[in-house]
Amino acid sequence: MIKQEKLRPCEKFQQEGREWDRLVVHRKDTTGDEAVVGHTQLRKDAVEKVTGTALYGADVNFPGQLYGALTRSPHPHARIKAVRVEKAKAVPGVRAVVTGADYPEPYGQFIADQPIIALDKVRYQGEPVAAVAAETEEAAREAAALVEVDYEPLPVVNTLEESMKNGTLIHEDWSRYDCSSVCFPVQGTNIGDQFHLKKGDVEKGFAEADLVVESSFRCGQLQHTLIETHTATAIANPYTQDIQVWTPNQSPFGIRGLMAKIFGVPAEKVRLTMTHIGGAFGGKYEAKCEPIAIALSLKSGGRPVKLTYDRHEEFEATVCRSTVQYYIKTGVKKDGTITAQQVTGYWDAGAYVTTNPRVDYNAGFAAHGPYKIPNAQVDTYVYMTNRTLGTAYRGFGVTEAATLHEHQMDIVARKLGMEPLAFRLHNCLHDGDEGITGEIISTCAVEECLRAAAKNVGWDKLPDRWVDEEGNLCGKGIACFNKLTGTPSTTSCVVKMNENGSLYIWSASREMGQGVTTTMPQFAAEALHMDLDRISVAPVDTTMTPYDKTTTSSRSTFHSGNAILEACEDIKRQLCRLAAVKWGCAPENVTYTAGGIIQSKKNPALAIPINEVGKSGIMHEQDPVLAIGRYGTSDIFDPPPVDGRQSKRPTVMWMIGAQAAVVKVNPVTGRVKVVKMGAAHDIGKAINPTGCLQQIEGAIVMGLGHALMEEMIYEEGILRNGNMVDYKVPTFMDSDVETKITLVENGHPEGPFGVKGIGEPGLVPTAAAIAGAVCHACNTDFDSIPIKPEHILFRKEAED
Amino acid sequence: MKTAEIHVTVNGVPYEKSVPCNQTLLRFLREDLFLTSVKEGCDEGECGACTVLLDGRPVNSCLVLAAELDGREVLTAEGLAEDGRLHPLQEAFIEAGAVQCGYCTPGMLISGIALLNLYPHPTREQIRKEMEGNICRCTGYTRIADAVLLAVEKMDTARAEARAAGLPEPEFRGIDGRFSEKWNSQYQS
Numbered sequence: 001m002i003k004q005e006k007l008r009p010c011e012k013f014q015q016e017g018r019e020w021d022r023l024v025v026h027r028k029d030t031t032g033d034e035a036v037v038g039h040t041q042l043r044k045d046a047v048e049k050v051t052g053t054a055l056y057g058a059d060v061n062f063p064g065q066l067y068g069a070l071t072r073s074p075h076p077h078a079r080i081k082a083v084r085v086e087k088a089k090a091v092p093g094v095r096a097v098v099t100g101a102d103y104p105e106p107y108g109q110f111i112a113d114q115p116i117i118a119l120d121k122v123r124y125q126g127e128p129v130a131a132v133a134a135e136t137e138e139a140a141r142e143a144a145a146l147v148e149v150d151y152e153p154l155p156v157v158n159t160l161e162e163s164m165k166n167g168t169l170i171h172e173d174w175s176r177y178d179c180s181s182v183c184f185p186v187q188g189t190n191i192g193d194q195f196h197l198k199k200g201d202v203e204k205g206f207a208e209a210d211l212v213v214e215s216s217f218r219c220g221q222l223q224h225t226l227i228e229t230h231t232a233t234a235i236a237n238p239y240t241q242d243i244q245v246w247t248p249n250q251s252p253f254g255i256r257g258l259m260a261k262i263f264g265v266p267a268e269k270v271r272l273t274m275t276h277i278g279g280a281f282g283g284k285y286e287a288k289c290e291p292i293a294i295a296l297s298l299k300s301g302g303r304p305v306k307l308t309y310d311r312h313e314e315f316e317a318t319v320c321r322s323t324v325q326y327y328i329k330t331g332v333k334k335d336g337t338i339t340a341q342q343v344t345g346y347w348d349a350g351a352y353v354t355t356n357p358r359v360d361y362n363a364g365f366a367a368h369g370p371y372k373i374p375n376a377q378v379d380t381y382v383y384m385t386n387r388t389l390g391t392a393y394r395g396f397g398v399t400e401a402a403t404l405h406e407h408q409m410d411i412v413a414r415k416l417g418m419e420p421l422a423f424r425l426h427n428c429l430h431d432g433d434e435g436i437t438g439e440i441i442s443t444c445a446v447e448e449c450l451r452a453a454a455k456n457v458g459w460d461k462l463p464d465r466w467v468d469e470e471g472n473l474c475g476k477g478i479a480c481f482n483k484l485t486g487t488p489s490t491t492s493c494v495v496k497m498n499e500n501g502s503l504y505i506w507s508a509s510r511e512m513g514q515g516v517t518t519t520m521p522q523f524a525a526e527a528l529h530m531d532l533d534r535i536s537v538a539p540v541d542t543t544m545t546p547y548d549k550t551t552t553s554s555r556s557t558f559h560s561g562n563a564i565l566e567a568c569e570d571i572k573r574q575l576c577r578l579a580a581v582k583w584g585c586a587p588e589n590v591t592y593t594a595g596g597i598i599q600s601k602k603n604p605a606l607a608i609p610i611n612e613v614g615k616s617g618i619m620h621e622q623d624p625v626l627a628i629g630r631y632g633t634s635d636i637f638d639p640p641p642v643d644g645r646q647s648k649r650p651t652v653m654w655m656i657g658a659q660a661a662v663v664k665v666n667p668v669t670g671r672v673k674v675v676k677m678g679a680a681h682d683i684g685k686a687i688n689p690t691g692c693l694q695q696i697e698g699a700i701v702m703g704l705g706h707a708l709m710e711e712m713i714y715e716e717g718i719l720r721n722g723n724m725v726d727y728k729v730p731t732f733m734d735s736d737v738e739t740k741i742t743l744v745e746n747g748h749p750e751g752p753f754g755v756k757g758i759g760e761p762g763l764v765p766t767a768a769a770i771a772g773a774v775c776h777a778c779n780t781d782f783d784s785i786p787i788k789p790e791h792i793l794f795r796k797e798a799e800d
Numbered sequence: 801m802k803t804a805e806i807h808v809t810v811n812g813v814p815y816e817k818s819v820p821c822n823q824t825l826l827r828f829l830r831e832d833l834f835l836t837s838v839k840e841g842c843d844e845g846e847c848g849a850c851t852v853l854l855d856g857r858p859v860n861s862c863l864v865l866a867a868e869l870d871g872r873e874v875l876t877a878e879g880l881a882e883d884g885r886l887h888p889l890q891e892a893f894i895e896a897g898a899v900q901c902g903y904c905t906p907g908m909l910i911s912g913i914a915l916l917n918l919y920p921h922p923t924r925e926q927i928r929k930e931m932e933g934n935i936c937r938c939t940g941y942t943r944i945a946d947a948v949l950l951a952v953e954k955m956d957t958a959r960a961e962a963r964a965a966g967l968p969e970p971e972f973r974g975i976d977g978r979f980s981e982k983w984n985s986q987y988q989s
Contacts, residue, residue, distance in 0.1 A: 004886055010895040013946040042894055049902030050890040052837020052877035056903060059836040227841040227849050227937060228903045278839070278903025279937050311842040513901030513938045690897045694939060698900065701940035724846035724935070732928045735941035 009040040009690060020693055020741040022686065023452055025445050028747025028754030030685055036525040036532055037753055040690040044518045044536060045276075045511055056276045057231035057248035058308050065233070066095055068289075068296050068307030069140035071130040071147040072317060073122035076386035076717025077157065077170070080120055080129065081150035088132055088146045093139035096299035097147070098131045103295060107262050107287075109254065110183040111192070113171055114352040116262060116291040121154070123170050123351035124386055125718055126317030133296035133305045156386050156717040160325055160348040163190045163383040170351055170384040183357045184642070192353040193382035195364040198644040199436050202331075205340020205375030209331030213412045216328070218784035219400040219767075220711035221348065222321040223314070224393060225729045228278020230318050231308040232289035236297035241265045243294055248277040250284045250510050251550040256542050258287050263294060274540040277512040281702075282392030284512075285552055286354055288318050315388075315722030320712060322356065322382075322390030323348040324363075324397070326404040331375075336418050336426045340375035343367040343404070347397075349382045350389040356382045359390065362484060362553075363397025364645065368436050369405040370446040370482035370656055371427045376436045378645075386717040392552060394699070395760040398483040399706070399767060403785060406479035406768040411781060414798070420464070420772075421454050421478055428480065437640055437647040445746040446656050449680040450480050453658040456678025456740035462662065464776045472664035474675075477772025479765035480658035484651030485757055486553040490632030491560055492546040495524060495567040497625035501614025502534040503571075505564060508548035509556040510540060514759050515691040516556045522687055523561045523752055527568035529596025530610045546628070554757025557687060558653055559631050561752030567629030574625045578618040579608060636750075653748055657681035657761045659700075661769040665777045670789025672708050672774055674734075677766070680742040684756035689743060696741050696762035703766025704737070705730040707774075711786050804867035810835070811879025819866040825859070826850045828866035829876060837877035837906035841935070848934030851907035851914075852876050856976055858914035860933075875913070875974050877906030887973055888958070889913060892950035900938030908934050912948050913974035921952060 014020060024032065032038065048054040071088075085097045100119030106112045117128045130147040134140035155168045163170075166189045171177075174185040174192075184194045206212050232247040243263065249255050252272045260267040277284060289307040296305040309318060324347050331340040345367070349356040360382050367378045393399075413423035428446045435441045454460070457476060465475045494506040503524060511517040521535035538545070548560070572592035579598045580587040589601045598613070600606035608616040619625060633652040640647035662676040677700050686692045709728040713720045721727045747754025767785055774787050780795040801820040808815050810833060819828055826843070829835040829852065838861055841847035845860040852861045853875035880887035889912050892898070899905050908931065915922055915930040922930070927945045936944065959969045 004884075004891075007891055007895050009897070010892075010946070010950055013896065013943075013949070018942060040897075043897075043899060045902065046894040046899045047886070049899050049905050050877070050886065050893050050909065051881055052835070052906045054902055055836070056839070058840065225935075225937060226903075227847055227935060228839070228901075229841070276903075277901060279901045281937070308840075311844065311847075515900075694897055694900055694943065697940040697942060698938045699940075702937065723844065724842050725844075729935060729937070730941075731935060732932045732941045732944075735945075736924075736928060739942075 007042055009042055018739050020743065023448060023742050023744045025448055025744060025746035028749060028751065030747065030753045034526050035529065036522050037687050038685065041518055041522060041532060041688050043515055044521065054276045056228055056278045057246070060233050060246040060275055062233070062235070062304035065304040065306055066133040066135060066296070066300055067137040067140045068131060068133050068293055068305050069137070069144040070128045070292070071144045071149065072126045073118065073129050074125065075122055075151050075153050076125045077154040078122050078151035079154060080118060080122060081152055083130060084148040085130060087148065088143040091134065091139055091143040091146060093135035094132060094143045095135065095303060096133040096296050098295045098299055100129065103262065105262065106177060107258055108353060109258065109355060110180050110357040111185065111353045112178040116295065124388055126313065126388070128292065131292050131296055133300050157190070158386065158714055158717050160323060160346055160383055160385065163348065163385045164346065166190055170386065183353065190384045191381050192349055192384050193357040193360050195360045195378065195380045196644065197364055197376065197378040197436065199438060199646060200375035202340040202342045202375045202377045206331040209339045210334045211415060212329065212331045213415055214329045215408050215411050215781065216326060216783055217404040217407050218325045219323065219403055220784065220786055221323040222393060222706060222710050223712055223727060224281050224283030224319070225727070226279035226281065226283050229309045229311060229314045230284065230288040232293040233304060233306040234290070234293035234297045235302060235304045236294045237302045238298045241269050243269055244271040244273060245290050245294060246273045246275055247290055248275045248284060250277060250280040250512055250552065252508050252540060252542050253547055254550050255287050255290055259290060259294065262291050270542070272542045274510060277510060280512040281394045282552065283319055285392050285550065286319055311724060312722055315727065316719050317388060319354065319391040320350070320388050321393035322350065322359065324400045328404055328408045330408055330412050332412055332416065336416055336423050338371060338373050338427050341368055341373045342377045345380035347380065347382045347390065348385050348387065350385060350387040352389050353382065354389045355391045359392060359397040363401040365437065365484050365650060366398040366401045366482055367405065369402065370429045370444065370480055372429055372433050373436055387714055394763045395483060396553065398481065399764045402479060402481040402764050403768040403771060406772060410772050410775060421450065421459060424450055424478070424480060437645060437650045439648055439650060443746055443748050444654065444656055445682040445744050446480055446658065448744055449656055449658040449682055450478065452680035452742040452744060453660045453678045454478060456680065456742060457660045457662050457676045459660055465779060468664060471667065473667055473777040474662065474664045475773045475777025476660060476662050477769045477776055478658065478660040479768035479772060481764040483655045483760060483764055485555045485558065485653045485655065487651040488632065488634040488637040489549040489555060489559065490634070491548040491563050492628065492630045493560060493563045493567055494546055495564065495571055495627045495629065497571065499614065499619060503530070504536060504538045506538045506545050507560050508540050508545045509560045510551040512551060514695060515688060516560065519557050519687045519691065520560055520564055523564045524568050527565055528571065528610050529594070534611065554655060554759040554761065557755050558751050558757055561755060562631035563629035565629070565752050566631065567627040570627035571625060574627065575613060578622050581622060582618045652750060653756055655757050655761045657765060659765040659769040661773040663770060663773040663777055665774060665792060670792035672787065674704055674737050674770055676738045678740050679762065680744050681758060681761050682744040682746045682756060683758045684748040684751045685745050685754040686743045687753065687755055692743055692758050693741055695758045697739060699762025700737060700739060700766050701730045701735055703763050704734060704770060707767035707770035707785050707787065709786055806867065806870040808869040808872055808874060810874045811876060821865070821867045823866045825852065825861040825864040825866050825869065829861060835876045835878050839903055839906060848911065849904050849907045851910045851934060853910055853914060853974055856917060858911050875910065877909050880909060880973050882973055888954040889947070889951040892947040892954060896943050896947040896950050898939060898943040898947035904934055904936045908936065908944055915948065916952065916975055922948065
């Protein structure tokens with residue numbers, strides 16, 4: 001036990017070029033003077049993490065454990081003629097070798113297009129062609145290198161543009177695959193999915209416009225660069241088919257379903273035990289090491305098998321954020337009113353479809369941003385190439401969409417001669433407006449967010465561009481966005497009172513740094529008026545933890561919070577009943593007070609404060625106190641039909657926010673420095689304010705990398721910068737950004753205490769705001785990110 | 801594989817071990833001593849997650865061979881807390897909100913200790929420069945710098961209180977005059 005005086009949140013550094021404030025727009029189920037909710041609480045997982053005792057994926061070890069290693073394809077696209085494993089099997093210490101022939105059935109969440117190990121052909125460099133388990137990591141790697149594969153190289157589809165010619169097909173026959181109802185491949189093409197939204201008539205809208213502006217924008221391919229690489233340790237019993245996997249995954253039940261399918265066992269046979277996660281951001285949503293570790297364990301007689309990817313494998317052969325090429329056309333009246341807007345987009349999704357249908361879908365609904373657009377259209381296509389696999393990356397494509405629409409807003413504003421913020425404010429959505437699905441918009445504080453973000457950088461006092469005393473080109477940019485959370489989705493929790501009166505929350509919402517293991521107990525502490533220290537989140541294990549869809553889409557606090565509040569109401573009823581038994585009265589004569597006291601209505605002397613319930617004896621040999629909470633959004637969801645995607649309620653919750661950036665550009669070196677970032681996000685209600693700020697601050701630096709540095713560079717399907725030297729992510733040296741953050745609280749009618757989501761939002765407008773500021777500073781329409789020094793040095797200035 | 805016999809002190813505990821000559825310090829610490837705070841992030845010296853203090857100096861343990869450890873001292877994040885009490889830098893990481901997913905945290909703490917040996921009262925610029933080798937994807941780094949500054953304050957306060965009470969100044973794990981002097985002279989030369 002740590003002999004520790006009580007630690008307290010430290011906020012003394014909030015003045016030094018880093019401030020935050022709170023803007024209350026609307027309160028829902030909150031007075032603002034709650035005891036626990038709304039106040040910064042120290043993270044419950046922090047002591048484990050600073051002492052190095054928190055166990056992450058690769059920290060789990062078992063006696064008799066084998067080590068896995070993979071033979072990976074050097075070719076981005078090739079037919080497999082033969083795989084010979086004899087030499088590999090002969091390496092001392094090798095216990096199992098698995099090839100594609102062992103598991104020929106492909107899998108996939110949306111379309112089953114991917115084998116766990118390549119079978120007849122490889123579709124990206126680094127695709128697994130064989131797996132080995134051995135007594136030591138060295139033996140496993142040596143054996144993997146000795147697997148002989150005869151390849152017949154095929155033409156490589158390196159770029160989106162080549163893929164769109166459909167000359168070489170990555171998947172020759174989509175119809176062979178088991179396809180879900182939410183994925184739309186086109187037979188005989190490289191199109192793996194598509195999305196079409198249509199509101200009104202864009203042609204009519206363009207005809208009504210005084211000005212029609214067209215532009216394009218491209219977002220480069222990014223790697224999540226999680227510091228913890230993918231890993232899994234499996235024990236799979238070949239006789240009983242019981243499978244257990246220890247993994248740092250953000251989607252325990254999603255992975256359980258996939259594993260059950262791949263291995264042909266009922267879901268209850270698959271047990272996923274979750275470790276701490278060393279960064280996820282969507283990158284640990286797919287099954288990567290899990291199925292291969294299971295296959296190796298099955299083949300080695302049930303020995304534990306650990307498979308951990310190294311950094312090069314992580315870059316080449318896990319997941320990434322897809323490249324997207326967007327085109328946008330906007331019709332606008334002279335007074336700045338948008339009459340129509342049309343977005344067309346092409347994703348380079350890599351070799352397998354994976355989560356791209358979800359990326360395409362979410363980005364589709366966000367492609368026009370939080371603006372009033374009477375005639376709107378979106379047509380986007382997911383194209384396959386011989387590159388690593390695209391997936392979710394903190395925002396499911398919405399970051400890319402925001403970069404597009406905000407770049408266009410700046411161009412249109414300039415052509416109209418309007419100030420960029422004024423043009424946005426003229427068109428932005430307010431409560432009661434119609435969104436692009438025909439939904440009547442509510443709880444939408446985009447104007448408040450835009451104004452606050454602008455104020456946070458002193459927008460009004462700055463010109464669009466200026467030159468500072470050192471000769472740097474300076475500029476400001478602003479961006480706003482709207483992002484939906486995946487709907488419908490469900491969650492559940494069990495809240496269990498221990499014999500001493502403390503509480504466990506069983507919930508599959510995964511802690512991945514966003515702080516959900518602190519916010520969930522905050523809800524319970526507030527509801528029951530109980531000490532936060534007495535409430536903790538139980539470890540997550542799919543055999544015990546109740547169902548939650550996934551920890552994605554910024555949905556955890558909103559959904560789990562609702563479930564926990566429901567369970568806590570039941571806890572109160574159960575405690576009143578137990579007290580009634582003890583006091584020999586009817587249960588209706590006992591009440592649970594707002595102050596957390598179990599109180600006899602008749603006899604004021606009979607009262608048990610919640611924090612003393614363990615000592616009170618009311619639980620002794622009585623029914624255990626155990627409550628269930630559920631929350632789902634199927635009932636409110638109006639499914640958007642495939643033709644046009646019009647819907648009165650496409651999502652339970654829109655996230656809204658805005659950020660403004662000030663940059664300076666060195667005209668000699670092309671180096672960009674982000675000087676200031678002002679942010680304002682409508683979070684509904686800040687449950688743990690420091691937790692919200694951490695999300696936004698971290699996202700600002702992450703997005704700075706996306707805007708200015710990061711890009712996976714492929715040549716003929718070969719990744720040229722798959723390491724942390726050549727693929728640059730922001731370091732401490734890039735963190736010197738003056739930030740001011742406004743937490744806008746516009747309570748959501750269905751959110752617990754009005755809460756919305758904040759996991760993804762901070763990233764969404766960051767790159768867009770920075771790119772806008774760089775464009776202004778350089779007087780250039782840079783039409784892609786990252787904007788690197790060479791783009792700046794060879795820029796062509798805008799004419800108008 | 802040839803082996804080497806080493807006498808090494810890790811977190812104050814002496815060990816006598818026979819190690820393969822190609823084993824890295826990272827794997828020695830994780831696999832032989834079960835000190836899993838030492839994280840592998842890239843295995844090529846770029847991410848800093850495996851940073852440990854070797855004779856007071858921060859090293860990427862993935863780039864050091866265990867065979868080189870004979871007669872030397874290693875400090876990992878497991879060695880920071882003492883007698884059930886957190887190190888002021890650990891406290892500061894918690895209080896300043898410098899921890900999110902936590903994977904980079906042990907390496908960050910060790911780099912922070914090394915920085916404080918080099919600059920007992922660092923500026924933010926010095927913190928950014930000296931801790932640049934540790935990559936964090938969650939926090940945006942600024943709260944980590946806050947935590948270092950808060951730790952400085954905590955240690956200064958503890959020393960001042962001890963002096964005022966006429967007690968010997970408290971010592972903090974890893975904050976070590978012997979090593980800092982040696983490292984400073986090497987670093988600056």
